[in-house]
Amino acid sequence: MEENKVYMPVVSVARSIPLLSKRILLSYKYRFKKKYDFVEKPHYINFITTNDCNSQCVMCDIWTIYKDPKNKPKQKEELTLEDVKKFFINNRDFLSNLKSVGLTGGEAFLRRDIAEVVIAIHELFPKVGLGIQTHGLMPEIVREKVKEIIKQYPNFGLAVSIDGVGDMHAKIRGIKNALEKATQTIRYAKELGVKSITCGMTLTKDNYYQIPEVKKYVEDLGCEFSCFLAESSDYFYNASNAHKALSEEDLNAICELLKPMDYHYFMSNLRLRISGRRRTALPCYSGYMSIVLDPYGNVKPCILRPQGTVGDEDIMGNIKQKSLHEILYNHKSSLLRKKIEKCRCWCQCEVSNSAVIDNVDVVKWFVKSSGKKEFLNKLSQKIYKL
Ligand code: SF4
């Protein structure tokens, strides 16, 4: 047993070398194509299934969108199940390189047809990874929907937000007993056999000091921990929330708390980036190989660019009017990609896609990382599970 523990990472990594070499070559091919604006068929879609949300988070105002009477008519314009099916059927050939579709919101489980949406995509693209990001505050609904999904698609993944322990999660989410509800959601998902559950913690001024406690809490539940800074953008409907920004002192404290997570590419680089010790060298493939589909059918490069409720400056096109090929191959989209070419954020849902597309920066980071052993251990556990 002990022997296995020592050799498993080495064996897994040795097995991965031919694959890694191939991926590095592909990374350079993608860099070249990106440089000359040759758009590849999309690998990743982040689908904002709805802007409806019944949480009341302090760091995100999406939940206020449909509370505003001027936005109410927009809710009727959200993509229906039929629209979603039509999109995936009509663009089937152009989506032949698709690797994964992340479904988010708002709160995706507020869509009564969310299970049908997942199953429809799975039936059309059986090899594509699918997962839902949820606030986890409706355990009974999640249980009912996950039960339906998992019967058809056992590899389905879930991401549940946990922003604090004790009363903190309720304070951040603005919902009573939020931690108990999210924990119950995780327990139900585990009972139903969901293999991959990640818990994301959004760091704000109020809760960042709980990073170690939240990490322990979610790992004790058998989930993977991740954390990221609260963002201000039109997507979160809070572009003017500068008052919630973290001070330099907060950021220094976060860096200290992130140190034990140097085995994790995203969190290690978050620390190095906020401490100014490493600039972001990972190219961003948003708008090239990774796209966002908003609830109204608009295609955007990423979630941080303005969305349909706010303006159309960064919208590449709408799937109700054009094919995805037409949307990505046109002058406006080309100009937009030019505009964001030098843009470098560290937003987890976007960075994780770019890091899988282009592994060069991950390898460079790994060579210098102090968390190599644990990184390899975690990698081998993942490979072992596959
Ligand atoms: S962070 Fe998620 S759960 Fe919270 S308001 Fe925004 S969309 Fe809703």
Ligand code: SF4
């Ligand atoms: S760097 Fe970030 S904000 Fe800029 S285009 Fe890429 S994902 Fe969007």
